Amino acid sequence: MRVDKYLWCIRYFKTRSIATKACKDGKIRVNGDIIKPSRDVYPMDKITVRKNQINYELVVLDTPDSRIGAKLVDIYRKDTTPKEALQKLDLLKYSKDYYRKKGTGRPTKKDRRDIDDWYSDSETNDSEE
Template identity: 45%
Template sequence: MADKEKLRIDKYLWAIRVFKTRTLATEACKAGRVKLNGQNIKPSYEVKIGEVYHVSKGIERKQIRVTGLSFNRTDAKTAVTFYEDITPEEDTFKFKSSFHAPALSRDRGTGRPTKKDRREIDDLLDNEQEKRGFWENEED
Protein backbone atom coordinates (compact mmCIF):
# COMPACT_ATOMS: atom_id res chain seq x y z
CA MET A 1 0.00 0.00 0.00
CA ALA A 2 2.96 2.31 0.58
CA ASP A 3 3.80 2.15 -3.13
CA LYS A 4 0.24 3.22 -3.98
CA GLU A 5 0.77 6.54 -2.14
CA LYS A 6 3.68 7.49 -4.42
CA LEU A 7 2.85 9.05 -7.78
CA ARG A 8 5.31 10.10 -10.48
CA ILE A 9 4.92 13.55 -12.06
CA ASP A 10 4.75 12.15 -15.60
CA LYS A 11 1.93 9.78 -14.65
CA TYR A 12 0.13 12.57 -12.77
CA LEU A 13 0.29 15.01 -15.71
CA TRP A 14 -1.05 12.27 -17.98
CA ALA A 15 -3.81 11.33 -15.53
CA ILE A 16 -5.10 14.93 -15.19
CA ARG A 17 -5.08 15.27 -18.99
CA VAL A 18 -2.36 17.90 -19.39
CA PHE A 19 -0.64 15.59 -21.88
CA LYS A 20 -2.30 13.15 -24.26
CA THR A 21 0.10 10.29 -23.53
CA ARG A 22 2.40 9.41 -20.68
CA THR A 23 5.30 9.32 -23.12
CA LEU A 24 4.68 12.99 -24.02
CA ALA A 25 4.61 13.86 -20.31
CA THR A 26 7.90 12.02 -19.76
CA GLU A 27 9.54 13.77 -22.71
CA ALA A 28 8.33 17.17 -21.45
CA CYS A 29 9.94 16.51 -18.07
CA LYS A 30 13.20 15.40 -19.67
CA ALA A 31 13.23 18.48 -21.92
CA GLY A 32 12.84 20.83 -18.94
CA ARG A 33 9.30 21.98 -19.72
CA VAL A 34 7.99 20.96 -16.28
CA LYS A 35 9.36 23.00 -13.38
CA LEU A 36 8.98 23.22 -9.62
CA ASN A 37 10.23 26.44 -8.00
CA GLY A 38 12.09 27.31 -11.20
CA GLN A 39 13.99 24.00 -11.23
CA ASN A 40 13.58 21.29 -13.86
CA ILE A 41 12.22 18.06 -12.46
CA LYS A 42 12.72 14.49 -13.61
CA PRO A 43 9.81 12.27 -14.74
CA SER A 44 10.27 10.12 -11.61
CA TYR A 45 9.73 13.05 -9.20
CA GLU A 46 7.06 12.25 -6.58
CA VAL A 47 4.02 14.52 -6.64
CA LYS A 48 2.96 16.10 -3.35
CA ILE A 49 -0.36 17.80 -2.63
CA GLY A 50 -0.05 21.60 -2.50
CA GLU A 51 2.94 21.92 -4.83
CA VAL A 52 2.77 24.28 -7.83
CA TYR A 53 4.17 23.11 -11.17
CA HIS A 54 4.90 25.27 -14.22
CA VAL A 55 4.16 23.35 -17.41
CA SER A 56 5.07 24.56 -20.91
CA LYS A 57 3.26 22.89 -23.76
CA GLY A 58 3.98 24.54 -27.10
CA ILE A 59 3.12 28.23 -26.71
CA GLU A 60 0.78 27.43 -23.82
CA ARG A 61 2.12 27.90 -20.29
CA LYS A 62 0.20 26.70 -17.24
CA GLN A 63 0.64 26.88 -13.50
CA ILE A 64 -0.96 23.93 -11.74
CA ARG A 65 -1.48 23.44 -7.99
CA VAL A 66 -1.98 19.82 -6.92
CA THR A 67 -5.19 19.31 -4.91
CA GLY A 68 -5.41 15.52 -5.12
CA LEU A 69 -3.67 12.49 -6.53
CA SER A 70 -5.09 10.62 -9.51
CA PHE A 71 -3.45 7.29 -10.23
CA ASN A 72 -5.53 6.51 -13.32
CA ARG A 73 -6.61 8.61 -16.28
CA THR A 74 -10.23 9.65 -15.90
CA ASP A 75 -12.72 11.75 -17.81
CA ALA A 76 -12.11 15.51 -18.04
CA LYS A 77 -14.79 16.46 -15.50
CA THR A 78 -13.25 14.23 -12.85
CA ALA A 79 -9.66 15.15 -13.73
CA VAL A 80 -10.32 18.84 -12.96
CA THR A 81 -10.93 17.95 -9.30
CA PHE A 82 -7.32 16.81 -8.85
CA TYR A 83 -5.68 20.15 -9.69
CA GLU A 84 -6.25 23.89 -9.62
CA ASP A 85 -5.21 25.99 -12.60
CA ILE A 86 -3.63 29.14 -11.13
CA THR A 87 -2.26 30.55 -14.37
CA PRO A 88 -2.41 34.39 -14.26
CA GLU A 89 -5.18 35.83 -16.44
CA GLU A 90 -2.80 37.90 -18.57
CA ASP A 91 -0.89 34.74 -19.55
CA THR A 92 -4.13 32.94 -20.34
CA PHE A 93 -5.42 35.76 -22.54
CA LYS A 94 -2.05 36.14 -24.28
CA PHE A 95 -2.24 32.48 -25.31
CA LYS A 96 -5.85 32.72 -26.46
CA SER A 97 -5.30 35.96 -28.39
CA SER A 98 -2.75 34.28 -30.64
CA PHE A 99 -5.59 32.27 -32.18
CA HIS A 100 -7.50 35.41 -33.16
CA ALA A 101 -4.81 36.72 -35.50
CA PRO A 102 -5.98 37.50 -39.02
CA ALA A 103 -5.65 34.56 -41.36
CA LEU A 104 -4.01 35.14 -44.70
CA SER A 105 -5.83 33.65 -47.63
CA ARG A 106 -5.72 34.03 -51.37
CA ASP A 107 -8.48 33.36 -53.81
CA ARG A 108 -8.12 30.21 -55.81
CA GLY A 109 -6.73 30.80 -59.28
CA THR A 110 -5.06 34.15 -58.54
CA GLY A 111 -1.61 32.66 -58.97
CA ARG A 112 1.52 33.32 -57.00
CA PRO A 113 1.92 36.60 -55.14
CA THR A 114 3.99 39.28 -56.84
CA LYS A 115 7.12 40.62 -55.22
CA LYS A 116 5.15 43.61 -53.92
CA ASP A 117 2.43 41.30 -52.53
CA ARG A 118 5.07 39.16 -50.82
CA ARG A 119 6.62 42.21 -49.11
CA GLU A 120 3.20 43.31 -47.85
CA ILE A 121 2.50 39.84 -46.50
CA ASP A 122 5.89 39.74 -44.75
CA ASP A 123 5.32 43.19 -43.21
CA LEU A 124 1.89 42.13 -41.98
CA LEU A 125 3.26 38.95 -40.40
CA ASP A 126 6.15 40.81 -38.74
CA ASN A 127 3.77 43.38 -37.26
CA GLU A 128 1.45 40.69 -35.90
CA GLN A 129 4.33 38.77 -34.30
CA GLU A 130 5.66 41.94 -32.65
CA LYS A 131 2.21 42.68 -31.22
CA ARG A 132 1.99 39.20 -29.72
CA GLY A 133 5.47 39.47 -28.17
CA PHE A 134 7.23 36.78 -30.16
CA TRP A 135 10.45 38.78 -30.20
CA GLU A 136 10.71 39.06 -26.40
CA ASN A 137 12.98 36.76 -24.44
CA GLU A 138 11.29 33.54 -23.41
CA GLU A 139 11.93 31.31 -20.39
CA ASP A 140 13.11 28.33 -22.42
Protein backbone atom coordinates in the same frame (compact mmCIF):
# COMPACT_ATOMS: atom_id res chain seq x y z
CA MET B 1 3.11 9.50 -8.03
CA ARG B 2 5.57 10.39 -10.80
CA VAL B 3 5.11 13.83 -12.34
CA ASP B 4 4.79 12.50 -15.90
CA LYS B 5 2.12 10.02 -14.83
CA TYR B 6 0.31 12.74 -12.85
CA LEU B 7 0.19 15.11 -15.84
CA TRP B 8 -1.10 12.28 -18.01
CA CYS B 9 -3.71 11.29 -15.40
CA ILE B 10 -5.12 14.81 -15.14
CA ARG B 11 -5.21 15.09 -18.94
CA TYR B 12 -2.59 17.74 -19.60
CA PHE B 13 -0.94 15.35 -22.07
CA LYS B 14 -2.55 12.80 -24.36
CA THR B 15 0.03 10.07 -23.70
CA ARG B 16 2.46 9.41 -20.92
CA SER B 17 5.38 9.33 -23.34
CA ILE B 18 4.56 12.90 -24.46
CA ALA B 19 4.53 13.96 -20.80
CA THR B 20 7.89 12.25 -20.25
CA LYS B 21 9.38 14.01 -23.27
CA ALA B 22 8.11 17.38 -22.00
CA CYS B 23 9.85 16.73 -18.67
CA LYS B 24 13.10 15.78 -20.41
CA ASP B 25 12.90 18.93 -22.56
CA GLY B 26 12.64 21.11 -19.45
CA LYS B 27 9.07 22.25 -20.05
CA ILE B 28 7.84 21.07 -16.64
CA ARG B 29 8.81 22.74 -13.36
CA VAL B 30 7.86 21.70 -9.85
CA ASN B 31 8.18 24.43 -7.22
CA GLY B 32 10.33 26.41 -9.68
CA ASP B 33 12.84 23.62 -10.38
CA ILE B 34 13.29 21.83 -13.71
CA ILE B 35 12.74 18.17 -12.95
CA LYS B 36 13.12 14.67 -14.33
CA PRO B 37 10.05 12.60 -15.27
CA SER B 38 10.59 10.29 -12.29
CA ARG B 39 10.20 13.09 -9.71
CA ASP B 40 7.32 12.42 -7.32
CA VAL B 41 4.61 15.01 -6.78
CA TYR B 42 2.84 15.58 -3.50
CA PRO B 43 -0.21 17.62 -2.49
CA MET B 44 0.43 21.40 -2.49
CA ASP B 45 3.27 21.16 -5.06
CA LYS B 46 3.18 23.95 -7.64
CA ILE B 47 3.65 22.69 -11.20
CA THR B 48 4.35 24.92 -14.22
CA VAL B 49 3.71 23.35 -17.63
CA ARG B 50 4.95 25.10 -20.80
CA LYS B 51 2.61 23.98 -23.57
CA ASN B 52 1.58 25.76 -26.79
CA GLN B 53 3.58 28.89 -25.83
CA ILE B 54 1.57 29.22 -22.59
CA ASN B 55 2.83 28.65 -19.04
CA TYR B 56 0.04 26.77 -17.27
CA GLU B 57 0.33 26.90 -13.49
CA LEU B 58 -1.40 24.39 -11.26
CA VAL B 59 -1.38 23.26 -7.66
CA VAL B 60 -1.58 19.54 -6.82
CA LEU B 61 -4.53 18.85 -4.53
CA ASP B 62 -4.41 15.05 -4.60
CA THR B 63 -3.05 12.22 -6.74
CA PRO B 64 -5.48 10.00 -8.67
CA ASP B 65 -5.11 6.22 -8.82
CA SER B 66 -5.33 6.17 -12.61
CA ARG B 67 -6.35 8.38 -15.55
CA ILE B 68 -9.58 10.19 -14.76
CA GLY B 69 -12.46 11.68 -16.72
CA ALA B 70 -12.34 15.31 -17.77
CA LYS B 71 -15.14 16.27 -15.37
CA LEU B 72 -13.16 15.01 -12.37
CA VAL B 73 -9.91 16.86 -13.09
CA ASP B 74 -10.69 19.77 -10.75
CA ILE B 75 -10.74 17.39 -7.76
CA TYR B 76 -7.03 16.67 -8.21
CA ARG B 77 -5.63 20.05 -9.28
CA LYS B 78 -6.26 23.76 -8.90
CA ASP B 79 -5.56 25.83 -12.01
CA THR B 80 -3.79 29.10 -11.10
CA THR B 81 -2.87 30.15 -14.64
CA PRO B 82 -3.04 33.96 -14.96
CA LYS B 83 -5.77 35.34 -17.25
CA GLU B 84 -3.12 37.26 -19.24
CA ALA B 85 -1.53 33.98 -20.32
CA LEU B 86 -4.84 32.65 -21.62
CA GLN B 87 -5.53 35.92 -23.43
CA LYS B 88 -2.14 35.56 -25.10
CA LEU B 89 -3.41 32.29 -26.60
CA ASP B 90 -6.32 34.16 -28.21
CA LEU B 91 -3.92 36.78 -29.60
CA LEU B 92 -1.74 34.05 -31.13
CA LYS B 93 -4.80 32.56 -32.79
CA TYR B 94 -5.77 35.93 -34.28
CA SER B 95 -2.22 36.67 -35.43
CA LYS B 96 -2.11 33.39 -37.36
CA ASP B 97 -5.34 34.32 -39.11
CA TYR B 98 -3.94 37.72 -40.02
CA TYR B 99 -0.69 36.26 -41.36
CA ARG B 100 -2.17 34.76 -44.51
CA LYS B 101 -5.76 34.35 -45.56
CA LYS B 102 -6.73 31.10 -47.26
CA GLY B 103 -6.49 31.40 -51.02
CA THR B 104 -4.18 34.42 -51.04
CA GLY B 105 -0.48 34.55 -51.66
CA ARG B 106 1.76 31.82 -52.90
CA PRO B 107 0.28 28.30 -52.99
CA THR B 108 1.36 25.87 -50.31
CA LYS B 109 2.73 22.43 -51.10
CA LYS B 110 -0.73 20.91 -50.56
CA ASP B 111 -2.28 23.54 -52.85
CA ARG B 112 0.27 22.74 -55.57
CA ARG B 113 -0.47 19.01 -55.30
CA ASP B 114 -4.21 19.68 -55.60
CA ILE B 115 -3.59 21.85 -58.69
CA ASP B 116 -1.39 19.16 -60.25
CA ASP B 117 -4.06 16.52 -59.55
CA TRP B 118 -6.73 18.72 -61.11
CA TYR B 119 -4.61 19.28 -64.23
CA SER B 120 -3.80 15.58 -64.57
CA ASP B 121 -7.52 14.72 -64.21
CA SER B 122 -8.52 17.24 -66.86
CA GLU B 123 -5.85 15.89 -69.25
CA THR B 124 -7.13 12.32 -68.87
CA ASN B 125 -10.72 13.51 -69.48
CA ASP B 126 -9.62 15.36 -72.66
CA SER B 127 -7.86 12.28 -74.01
CA GLU B 128 -10.95 10.10 -73.40
CA GLU B 129 -13.19 12.40 -75.49
